[in-house]
Amino acid sequence: MNREKILAILYEMSMVIGGEIRLEPLLTKTLQRFLFHTSFPCGMIFLETSEQRFPEYRRERADVRLAMAVGDFELTREKGSLVSIPACVIRGGPELIEDPALINELPCRKDHYRALLRLPIDDCGVMVLLSPELPSSDIPFTRVFQPVLANLAKAVLLCQSNEAYTESIISDRKRAEEGIRQLASIVQSSDDAIISKDLDGTIRSWNKGAEAIYGYTAAEALGQHVSLLLPPEIPDDTMAILERIRAGGHVDHYETLRLRKDGRRIYVSLTVSPINSDDGSIIGASAIARDITGRLKSEQELQRASAYNRSLIEASLDPLVTIGPDGKITDVNEATETATGRSRTELIGTDFSDYFTVPENALAGYQQVFREGSVRDYPLEIRHKNGGVMPVLYNASLYRDEEGSVIGVFAAARDITEKKTAEQELKRASAYNRSLIEASLDPLVTIGPDGKITDVNAATETATGRGRAELIGTDFSDYFTVPENALAGYQQVFREGSVRDYPLEIRHKNGGVIPVLYNASLYRDEEGSVIGVFAAARDITARKKLEEQLRHSQKMEAIGRLAGGIAHDFNNILTAIIGYGSILLRKMDEADHLRQNVELVLESANRAAALTQGLLAFSRKQVMTLRRIDLNTTITGLERFLRRIIGEDVELAVSCASRPLMIMADSGQIEQVLMNLATNARDAMSRGGRLAIATEPADMDDAFRKAHGYGKPGLYAMITVADTGAGMTADVSERIFEPFFTTKETGKGTGLGMSIVYGIVKQHGGYINVYSEPGIGTTFRIYLPRIAAAEETTEAAKPEPLPKGGTELILVAEDDDVVRRLTQSVLEEFGYRVVAAGDGEAALAAFEEYREAIDLCILDVIMPKKRGREVCQEIVRRKPGVKILFTSGYALSALSEEGILDSEYACVMKPASPAALLKKVRDTLDGRHAAKR
Amino acid sequence: MTTSFQYYESAGSSKAREQLAAWRSEHPEMGLLALVTEADREQEIPAIQEACARLSLPVIGSVFPSVIFQSRFLRRGVNLFRFDAMPFHLLRSSADASGESWPESLGKDIACRVGESRGGALFLIFDQMVPNIATILDGLYLSLADRVRYLGVNAGSETFRPIPCLFDSTRIAQGGAIALLLDNHPGAVVEHCYQAPERLVSATATEGNRIITIDWRPAFEVYRETVRSEYGVVIDGSNFYQYAVHFPFGIVRAGNEIIVRIPVALQPDGSLFCVGEIPPNSVLTLLRAPEVDSVRTVDALVQGLKNLCGDPAGADILAFYCAGRKIHLGDRADWELAQLGNRSGAANVAGALSLGEIGHSLQWGYPLFHNGALVCCRWG
Known part of the structure; x- marks a missing residue:
């Protein structure tokens, strides 16, 4: 493209830029022209502002405001907002880059663009154009638009300044208009009639106040002569007033009579001022009229009332007095004469405080009236001439003249001798009740109908960790762990009159919780009206703890019983496993390759036996x-x-x-x-x-x-x-x-x-x-x-001898077949002879058959048909002196219940190893069972 | 988008009615785009509306100087384009009783409908008397951006008289536009292949479609001088309409691409009316229209179609051919149109003679308003 063509295009673009005075159209049109000329489909402009400068370093990401975007939907949605982009997009000189990855970091359509044309707008910002492919044009886009971009930068600054200036002008004008509007609103809303008129008396403006005072609407009054408002019975003063205004004068607070539309006469106070034109000449008058009809009437009524009041004052039974600003009495009524024992003439002109028991208090009350305008129920004691004292409550206030100046204090006293006596009685009773309440160890509280605490005792302070002052006036439910429950209880009291043993938890300031039971009832005033709820709490911390302890003990007891029961059944099983395992092992050749397996069986069974012993120990059933x-x-x-x-x-x-x-x-x-x-x-x-x-x-x-x-x-x-x-x-x-x-x-x-x-x-x-x-x-x-330390010391345990066999005849009574066979095998293995029985009756039959030969009876404690203890008694009865050995897989309690624990007979607990059984058998036969077990 | 189209000498003929009924029974959701010749508009528009009302068919259409069917210009009859499912369509005109201007209303309604997905095309038919079509396109692009592809034409009278040239099922309107939102449509190619000489002038004062001054002198004065010096032809007020179509302006873009603006009226003050807006201070050139190369134009269109939507051979092509170009080329226009059919291998080329063309920027997505061009896209 030749130079002429480029210059022409630059001229065209500069004209676009120069023709705009607002920023947004400037950016839009400029960007559109760039897209038109470059065939890039999409473009954006970022501007630096005084608040936001582009970052200095190119590697950072930058949050910049997207001032304008055209041609890409995703991008146009971000227009005007802050966007995060790689800083290198906005830093540096003009550049045409083919970098899809970089472009993908812009908030535009993804995976679509390949080429980015960056055109800095001087110090002001940067224009970025995007395209799906590098442009095929021979025009050096990075250089050719520089003059236009420089112009754009200046135009941006101008537009920004212009918009700021325009904004300020608009704001100023709005403020001014607002001021005028407010003024007009004030005039319109004034209760006074505000009107303006020509110098010839033609009414030109008429506000709502004028409508109210004179009864004419604005439409009716405008254009009329002001004499419309003049009653025929008084001389026309309107022209005289206008003459005065024309001469540059004013009329202030002129009170006169005027005529309303409805014919009524009203008194008004008129203030009339001239209206000046821009050159200072007087072109009319504004008149402000206030209706004073009411005020004048009031003044007349006041005069009439004054005489009437004096008679009322004199009739009052309460002492009334007026005092001048110097503290001297200016007037009194008859009741004051009675209360002081002094005549009116004697009192007037004297210092008022002289007639009270504590003159300083009287003086302080008098000063308070001057400070605050009045006092209510100010307590004093009037001193009677005869030495008597009358307690009174004074109400006093300033009184003023017509202009509002203070001319003294008017004070009225109420004799409260009777009330005072009653109060003292009440106070005594109240103190007594209070001491009772405070002495209570239970938290007591009174709650108003609004749910606010009205009183608490010391125990409540302790329970909540908060002082009385902190609690009173606050919502009572705030001090419980579940305020909803507290509120529900409170509502129940209102519904049912009272609650008993209502469970709650008081929340202590330190985070602690106190479980309590509340008893609460309504309390009423003398007339029976409900004035709140009285609630007393009983601390049940100790009880709760005991209940918890009991619950835990019961739980442990139950678990123990269960464990003991299981242990018994396991013992029987283990007895068989250990016994037969031991026999098997003993009969196996040392070289037998299965020997190791049997040893493992026995080792496991012994571990299981240890577990059942543990269970027995826990269940306290261990011997x-x-x-x-x-x-x-x-x-x-x-x-x-x-x-x-x-x-x-x-x-x-x-x-x-x-x-x-x-x-x-x-x-x-x-x-x-x-x-x-x-x-x-x-x-x-x-x-x-x-x-x-x-x-x-x-x-x-x-x-x-x-x-x-x-x-x-x-x-x-x-x-x-x-x-x-x-x-x-x-x-x-x-x-x-x-x-x-x-x-x-x-x-x-x-x-x-x-x-x-x-x-x-x-x-x-x-x-x-x-x-x-x-x-x-x-x-x-x-x-x-603990027992007394002086008692005998512990015996040292002796080592146990190795098991030894014998040849005696032994009766084995055991209901568990496996255990019975095992016991028989073990005993026979060691030379004993055995007679076996599967229940109590069979045991007795076998004993009867071999009575003479039997040396020892091994009896299971719990057996069908006859229990071990019964069998034992019968055997002993039949053959006194016969040796008895009890066996039991049951817990200790079973032995105790069966009376075996305290008997003279030995006992072996299952599962007993063959060695233990043999030792016990030998000891019993040899009479070595000093201990019961 | 599944479609079909058919030419009829009259839409009120029994043949046309039978075809519509057959289409309707096959495609209950169908709708019609009707292109009506200027000569038959008074009979055909009511006939189409009546036929469609009888079958409860939605229809939208417009009037053109001629229609194109089987690669030929036809000054009588109608082209009926069937949509198997009628796409979203609007007719907005200055007669609409709305608080906002019709272009604003059109833009907002389309923006609401478009959503965020890309893949569709916005097909616009403007009344040629709308003076600010390029500005409306700018506004649409600001709002819709690249969510749609843009294609379209201007409808109306070849004599540039204002006529009611837009219609739907019930209305006939003028001074507005029709919009059709075509789903999954790749857009269109636009080509004119007018060549630009080196000499440039500047439209120093313009107003919409009107060039008031060129290089600070009355526009016609400069135009006349340029035509005389460049082409040796003397234009005056009496032969302006005879010659102007052969010496159109071109708005020069920095990328060397040209937007054609054909002058169509000379005002007593020496200003010139063109088809399409001329932005103030636009760089203008007087195009070498006589040198336009039809073969190159057709090849560029066919290549553009291939790039856009694959080989058009065997397919139907919707084509709009600029009325100004046809006047300029005379019989060569018929040959050029026939070549479009031949060189593309299309089964049929149908469309209309248009009074302005809308397409994307020659390279990418910015919508531009052209004169002297052909707009083509695959149909169906």
Whole structure:
């Protein structure tokens, strides 16, 4: 394209730019011309503003305002808004780029454009044109439009300035118009008649006030002569007024009579001023008229009323007095003479305060009237000449003359002698009631019909943690955990007159919660009208705690019973497995390749037996050997073993009480408790820590019981086991003693360790509690009943001899076939002879048959037809002195119920290993069963 | 868009009625676009409206100096274009009793209908007497942007008399436009192939379609001088109408593309009326119309159609041929039109003789108003 053509096009574009004075058309038309000439289908313009400058660096993204967009729908939707674009699009010089990826970061149609033509508009902004392909034109687009773009920059600035200036002019004009409109509105809305007239008296304007005062509408009045308003009976003053105005004068507050349209006469106060033209000449008059008919009437009525008032004042039984600004009495009525014992002449001109018991108070009230305009019920005591005193309440106010100037104080006193006496009585009664309320330990509160607290006692302050002043006036329901429930109770009181034992929870300021039961009823005033609700709360924290404790105990008891039942059935099964397994093993050749399998069966069965023992321990059905032991000795003796359990990473600190702590306990089980706790502590301190075990004497009393919700008063030995491990949440602590509850991963624990601890402690008549904080650690406290330290010391356990056989005849009575056959096999294996029976009656029959030969009867405690105990009694009756050995898979309670626990007979608990059974049999036959088990 | 079209000497003929009934029974949702010759408009428009009313067919149509069927110009009869499903269509004119101007109303109604998807085309038929079509197109582009492709023509009388040239089922109107929103339509190609000489002038004062001054002198004075110096032809008031169509103005774009503006009337003040707006200060040139190359024009159109929607061979083509171009080319126009049919291999070329053409920018999406051009698109 030749130079001439380019210049012509530039000229055309410059003319487009130069012809616009508003920014948006300028940008639109300019962009359209660029698109027309370049054949780019789409374009946009970004402008810098005083508030927003383009960023300096090209790599940043920039939030810039899209001033104009044409040709791309997505882009046109963003017009006028801030868009985030790569800063390199708007920075730098003119450039034609083929970069689809960059263009895709613009808020335009995606994956459509390939070419971007950037044309900076000097310092003002940038124009960006987009196209799906590079233009084929030979025109250097990046250079050719520079002059036009420079013009565009200037035009943009001019348009921006012009628009700002136009905006300011429009704003100024709007303000001015608003001012005129307001003025016109003021004139229109004025109650005064505001009219204007020519100098010849022709009415030219007439406001609504004039319509109201004179009764003529604007249409009726305009163009009429002002004498229209003149009553015929008075001289025409209108022309005289106009003459005065013409001479440059004013008329102020001229009171005269005027005529309304309806013929009524009205008094008006007229103010007339000249209206000047722009050159200062007077061209008319404005008149403001105020209707004073009412005021004049009032003044007349006032005069009439004055005389009447004086008679009323004199008739008043209340002492009335007027006092001048100097504090001297200016007038009194007869009642004042009576109250003071002084005559009117004696009082007038004297200082008013002289007639009160405390003149300073009287003077203060008088000054208050001057400060505030009046006082109400101001208490004073009038001093009678004879020394008597009359309590009064004064109402006083300033009184003024017609101009409004203060000319003194008018004061009226009301004799309140009787009221005062009644009040004192009430106060005494009230103080008494208050002391009763305050003495109450229960939170008491009164609530108004609007639900706001009207009064509280000290117990309420304690319960909520908030002061009386803070509570009164606030919504009562705000202080409960569930305000809706509180509100429902309050509404119930209104419906039914009262509520009883309504459960709520008071929310303490410190976040604490107090469970309470509310009794509430309506209370009424003397006339019987309801004036609110009186509510008394009873703190049931302790009761709740006890209920919770009971619930927990019952739960544990139930679980224990279940566990004990399961253990019994398992014992029978395990007895068979262990027994036959042992026989099988013994008969197998040492080289037998199946021997290992049998050993594994026995190992598993023994582990299962240990589990059932754990369940029995938890269910407190385990047979205990109670001895007097020193708890300190037991713990000290266990210390080395505990160190091995917890490992090297955990520090063990054992601290025992200085004095022996004697308890009746099975020392083995106490050791079991400590080992289980130590194992748990070790698992909680996988990264090391500290395990502290301490003993000390502890006394439980009612205070302890109240605080903890459990405990039988007495002397206890307390063991504290505290670790610095991971700790537990409240949910976990709550369930920690339940059997099979474990937080360890599957396979890492049986879930019985803590249940065993619990069972053992309970079986020892003790208590255990746990306190744990996640991330801090866990502390267990065990309380075991203490006995006197002076009593005998613990016996040392003797090593047990190896099982030995025999040749005696033994009756085995067992209802479980498998167990019976096993027992028979074991005994026969060791040389004994056996007679077997499957129930109680069969046992007696067998005994009868071999009575003389039988040396020992092994009787299952629970059997069909006849129980072990009955069979035993019958056998002993038939053959006194015969040896009896009871067996039981049932829990300890079963032995106790059957009377076996306290009998002289030995007992072996199932599942008993063959060795244990043989030893027990041998001991019984040899008469070595000093202990019952 | 599935369509068909048929030419009839009269839409009221039994043959036409039978065809309409047959179409209607086959395509219950169908509608019609009717192109009516100026000579038959008074009989044919009512006949079409009556026939369509009887069959409950929506119809929209307009009047042209001639219609095109089988690549031939026909001065009598009607072309009926069937849509299997009538697309969204509007007729807006200055007679509409609306608070806003009809172009505004047209723009808003279309914008509401278009949605955000691309792929459709906006087919516009303006009454040629509308003086500011380029401005209306600018406004539509500001609002619709690239959501549609643009194509269209001007309808009316060859004598440039104002006549009611737009109609629908019930109305016949003038001074407005018809809009059809064609779904899944690729748009059209526009081509004129008029060549531009080097000499440029500037339209220093314009008013819509009227060039008042060129290089600050009365427009006709400069026009006459230029024609004489460039082509040796002397134009005066008496032979203006005879010659002007052969020496059209071209509005020069920086990309060397030309928008043709044919002068059609000379005013006593020396100003010139053209078909289409001339923006103030436009760079003008006097086009070398006699040198227009028909073969090149047809080849450019066929190539454009191929680029736009594939090979047109065997397809039907909707074509509008500029009346000014036809006057200028005389018998060559018939040959050019026949060549369009031959070189494209189209089964049929049908359309009308138009008084202004609308298409995209020759390269991309900006809608422009042309004279002296052909507008073509595949139909069906």
